[in-house]
Amino acid sequence: MEAIDVAIVQLKLDEFLNETVYIHIETTNGAYASHHNADVFNVGVFMRNASIRYTQAKIIGDQTGYRVGLKTDNGWVYAEGVREYEIDELDRLLLAGHDREGRLMVALQISRTPFKE
Amino acid sequence: MESHVVVIFPHPDDEAFGAAGTIAKFREQGVPVTYLCGTLGEMGRNMGNPIFATRESLPNFRKDELLAACEVLDVDLHMLGYRDKTLEFESRSKIAEHLLTYLEEIQPSLVITHYPGHAVHPDHDAFGAAAIEAVQRMEASKRPKVWAQAITNTRLEDLGQPDITLDITPYFEKKFETILAHQSQAAGVLGNMDPSLDKLADIVKNKLAKEQFYQWEF
Ligand SMILES: [Zn+2]
Numbered sequence: 483m484e485a486i487d488v489a490i491v492q493l494k495l496d497e498f499l500n501e502t503v504y505i506h507i508e509t510t511n512g513a514y515a516s517h518h519n520a521d522v523f524n525v526g527v528f529m530r531n532a533s534i535r536y537t538q539a540k541i542i543g544d545q546t547g548y549r550v551g552l553k554t555d556n557g558w559v560y561a562e563g564v565r566e567y568e569i570d571e572l573d574r575l576l577l578a579g580h581d582r583e584g585r586l587m588v589a590l591q592i593s594r595t596p597f598k599e
Numbered sequence: 600m601e602s603h604v605v606v607i608f609p610h611p612d613d614e615a616f617g618a619a620g621t622i623a624k625f626r627e628q629g630v631p632v633t634y635l636c637g638t639l640g641e642m643g644r645n646m647g648n649p650i651f652a653t654r655e656s657l658p659n660f661r662k663d664e665l666l667a668a669c670e671v672l673d674v675d676l677h678m679l680g681y682r683d684k685t686l687e688f689e690s691r692s693k694i695a696e697h698l699l700t701y702l703e704e705i706q707p708s709l710v711i712t713h714y715p716g717h718a719v720h721p722d723h724d725a726f727g728a729a730a731i732e733a734v735q736r737m738e739a740s741k742r743p744k745v746w747a748q749a750i751t752n753t754r755l756e757d758l759g760q761p762d763i764t765l766d767i768t769p770y771f772e773k774k775f776e777t778i779l780a781h782q783s784q785a786a787g788v789l790g791n792m793d794p795s796l797d798k799l800a801d802i803v804k805n806k807l808a809k810e811q812f813y814q815w816e817f
Contacts, residue, residue, distance in 0.1 A: 483653060506654065512644050513684075513720045517752065518790075528642070528684075568653055576653050583787055585644040589654050597655065599682070 483566035483578060486548055488541055491567050494575045495539035495550070498592055505532045506591040507561060531596050534559065550577060550590055561590035601630045605707040605743070606674070607698060607730040609637035609686055609722040611665035612781040614672070616788065617748050618711055619774040620767030621810045622672050627770075632674040635701055636665060637726050642683040645787030652783050660783050668780035671773065677701065687725035694729035695736065702733055707743045710734055714813055717749035717757060731815060739817075746812035761811035768808065775803055 510526035538553035545565065552559040563579035570576060574593035580586055591597065604625050608614055614622065614634055622632050639658040646652040652660045662678070669676040679697065681689065702710070713727030727747060734745055749758055767774050778785050779799075789802045 483650060508642075508654070510642075510644060513722075517719050566650075570653070570655060574655070576655060578654065580646060580650060583790075584646050584648040584650040585787055586646055586654065587644075591654065598658075 483568045483576065485545065486541070486565055486567045486577070488548070490569075491541050491548075491575070491577070492539075494569060495541060495552075495592075498536070498575075498594070499539065500535060500537060501594065502533060502535050504593045504596050505534055505559060506530045506589065506593075506597050507532070507559065508589045509561075509563075509587065511587070512585065531599070547579065548577075559590070561588055563588045564590060600628060601625060601708045603705055603707040604630055604632045604709045604711065605702065605705055606632060606634045607637075607710060607712040607726065608634075609681070609713075609720075609726040610640045610643075610683065611636055611638075611661045611668070612640065612778075612784045612788065613713075613723070615668055615774070615777040615781055616807060617750070618810055619672060619777040620770040621711065621765050621812075622674060623767075623770040623773040624765065626673050632672070633701070633705055633707070634669060634672075634674050634676050635679055635698065636676065637679050637681045637686060638683040638722065639665070639678065640683050640784075643784065645784045647783045648786040657783065661781075664781045664783060668777045671777045671780055684722060686722045686729075689725075691725065691729050691732060694726070695732035698730055698733040699736055702737060702743070706741065709746065710743045711746045711748070711812065714747035714749035714754075714758070714815075717747075717751045717754055719750050723750075734815075735817060742817065745815035745817075747815050748810075748812050758813055762814040763812040765810045766808065767810055771804065774807070775800055778803060 508528035515522050515524045536552040536554045541550050547563045549562045564577040565579045568576045577590045579588040640661045641658045712730040713723040715728035
C-alpha cells in the first residue's frame with residue numbers, strides 16, 4: 483500500500499459511481515486489546531461483501547487520517563482514519579489505516595466482484 | 600513415548616508461539632506430528648513491519664508462512680479452511696465431526712489444543728472446545744490424551760499449576776526459526792517496535808521460555 487493520494491483515490495471512487503459494488507469494511511483494536519491492557523475493551527466490526535450502489539463519494543482529510551463517505555440510495559457508508567491505498571490486480575480499491583507497528587485499525591475496500599468469502 | 604501427536608490450533612503462528620519447542624522435542628524423538636490448522640488468519644491485524652500485506656493479500660502470505668513454519672518443524676500440515684474470527688459462530692458439532700475424521704484416521708496418542716474458555720481469542724476457545732468434543736466422541740479405549748494450553752492472565756488462579764511444563768531452552772533455535780517463518784506476524788505479535796532479530800530473540804527467550812499445558816480430564 484502507499485500513502486493516500488487524494489486525486490487518485492477520488493478518481494477511483496468516482497469510477498464506481500452508480501454501479502453495484504461489493505464492500506469490505508472493518509475496524510478493530512485487536513482480539514488481545516483487553517488481554518494486554520485491562521483498562522480497554524475489545525471492539526471490532528467487519529462486514530464483508532455488502533452489496534451497495536452509491537451516487538456520491540468523497541475523500542477528505544490529510545496524512546494524519548482521511549475520511550471517506552459514500553452516499554447510497556438509502557443511507558451512507560463511512561470510514562475514518564484511512565491513510566494508505568492500493569488499487570490491486572483485480573482493480574479493487576483498498577483503503578486502510580495502520581498503527582505505528584503496522585497493525586490494521588480500519589479498512590474500506592470496494593470491488594466490482596465479490597471479495598473471497 | 601508418543602506414537603503420533605496431533606496439534607489443533609486455529610491460526611498460523613499459534614503453533615510457533617505456543618508449542619514449537621514441544622513439537623521440536625517430539626520430532627527429535629522421531630514422533631510424527633500432524634498440525635490441523637483451522638484458518639489462514641485472514642483477519643489478522645499484523646500486516647508486517649514494515650507493512651507488506653493488505654487485508655486481501657494477507658491470507659496468501661500467511662499460507663506461505665505456515666508452510667515454511669511446518670517445514671522448519673518438519674510436521675505434516677492440513678489446512679482446514681475455516682475463516683479467521685468466525686469459528687465460534689460455526690456449528691461446534693460440525694467442526695468436531697470434521698476434526699474427528701482426522702483423529703479416526705491418524706489415531707494419535709496425544710492431542711495438543713487450546714484450553715476452552717482460557718485461551719483469550721474466541722477462535723482459540725471455540726476450536727479448543729471442538730477439538731475436545733471430537734476426542735470425547737472417540738471410544739474411550741482409543742482416546743488420545745489431550746494437552747490443553749491456557750493463555751489467560753488469570754490461568755494460574757483459575758486452573759492451578761499446569762500439568763506439563765517444557766523448558767524450551769534446548770529447542771530455542773527451532774522455536775525462534777518457526778516464529779520468524781511467520782514473517783508478517785513475528786514482530787507485531789512480540790509487541791516490539793524494533794523488529795531487529797536480537798530484540799525479538801530476547802523477547803522469545805524471556806517471555807516464551809516455557810510451554811505449558813493442562814492435561815484434560817474426560
Ligand atoms: Zn491464535
